[in-house]
Amino acid sequence: YVAYEQLKAKLEEEGLFDKKHKKPIPKYPQVIGVVTAASGAAVRDIINVLGRRYPLAHVRVLPVAVQGEGAGKEVAAAIDYLNEHKLCDVIIAGRGGGSIEDLWAFNEECVARAIFRSEIPVISAVGHEVDFTIADFVADMRAPTPSAAAEIAVPNTQELMQYLMTAKSGLFANLTSLIERNRHKLSIYESNPAFKMFKNFLKDKELELDLLTTDLENSMRELLKTKTDAFLMHIGKLDVLSPLKVLERGYAVVFSDSGKVIRKCVDTKSGDEISIRFKDGEIGCLVK
Structure with missing residues (x-):
C-alpha cells in the first residue's frame, strides 16, 4: 500500500493525472483494441457487450498476463504495440476483479507510463467498481467493470x-x-389581382410570340421559294446561251491551230490547220 501511495504521488506530481492530457473517446470507433487475459470473464464480457451494442466494430484482442511477475510489462508492451502499428481507434485495458495483489500489474509504473504516452485513447477497466488502480488515474476514462468499458467504448x-x-x-x-x-403563400399570390394581371399579360405575350413565330416561318418559306424560282430561271437562261446548246442544233465551231475561234473565211489561208468541233466530237482539217 505504501508503494502504491508513493507511486501515485510521484505520477500525480509529474502531471500524469491532469485532465488536460485526457483524450476524448471516439464516438464511432471502427476497431476496438482489448488488452486483457486470453480467457476469463473479462474478455468474454467485453466481446459480448461490443457485439450486442455495436456489431459494426472489429475487436482486436491482445492477450496478456494480467497478474503475476512480468504481467505489468506485458500490458505496457501490448499498449505500445497497438500504438506503434496504429491497430485500433480506442483501447480497453483491464481485467476482472480480485485481491489487491491480483490487480497489482495495473499499479505498476510501466503500465501507467504506457497509458500516458498512448496516442490512442485508453479506457481502464480493472476489477470491480470499488477497485482503483494507478492505471485508472492515468487512463483517458475509467470504467468500473470490463462490461462497462465496452459500453463506454461504442454507441x-x-x-x-x-x-x-x-x-x-x-x-x-x-x-x-x-x-x-x-403552398398557402402561392395560393395567396395567385388570388392577388396584380398576379392575375401579370399571368394574363404573359398569356397574351405567349400568344403573340406564337403568331410571330408562325409568320416568320411562313415568310422564310415564301422567301426560299422565291429565291429558288429565280435561281432556276437564271439557270435556264444560261443553259439557252450555252455554246453546247448551239452545237446541239447542228452548228459547229472552228478553231485555229492556236485555239482561237475563227469567225470568217478571210481569217484563214491555204495551208492552215484548223479543227472543227461538233456536238459529239472534233475533227482536224487542212485549208486549201
Whole structure:
C-alpha cells in the first residue's frame, strides 16, 4: 500500500493525472483494441457487450498476463504495440476483479507510463467498481467493470437507429410543414389581382410570340421559294446561251491551230490547220 501511495504521488506530481492530457473517446470507433487475459470473464464480457451494442466494430484482442511477475510489462508492451502499428481507434485495458495483489500489474509504473504516452485513447477497466488502480488515474476514462468499458467504448446501435428514425420523422414533418406553408403563400399570390394581371399579360405575350413565330416561318418559306424560282430561271437562261446548246442544233465551231475561234473565211489561208468541233466530237482539217 505504501508503494502504491508513493507511486501515485510521484505520477500525480509529474502531471500524469491532469485532465488536460485526457483524450476524448471516439464516438464511432471502427476497431476496438482489448488488452486483457486470453480467457476469463473479462474478455468474454467485453466481446459480448461490443457485439450486442455495436456489431459494426472489429475487436482486436491482445492477450496478456494480467497478474503475476512480468504481467505489468506485458500490458505496457501490448499498449505500445497497438500504438506503434496504429491497430485500433480506442483501447480497453483491464481485467476482472480480485485481491489487491491480483490487480497489482495495473499499479505498476510501466503500465501507467504506457497509458500516458498512448496516442490512442485508453479506457481502464480493472476489477470491480470499488477497485482503483494507478492505471485508472492515468487512463483517458475509467470504467468500473470490463462490461462497462465496452459500453463506454461504442454507441448502442439500437439507440442510433431510434435516433435516426426520430430524426427522419422530424425531417419529414418539417418538410411537409414547409411545403404546406409555401403552398398557402402561392395560393395567396395567385388570388392577388396584380398576379392575375401579370399571368394574363404573359398569356397574351405567349400568344403573340406564337403568331410571330408562325409568320416568320411562313415568310422564310415564301422567301426560299422565291429565291429558288429565280435561281432556276437564271439557270435556264444560261443553259439557252450555252455554246453546247448551239452545237446541239447542228452548228459547229472552228478553231485555229492556236485555239482561237475563227469567225470568217478571210481569217484563214491555204495551208492552215484548223479543227472543227461538233456536238459529239472534233475533227482536224487542212485549208486549201
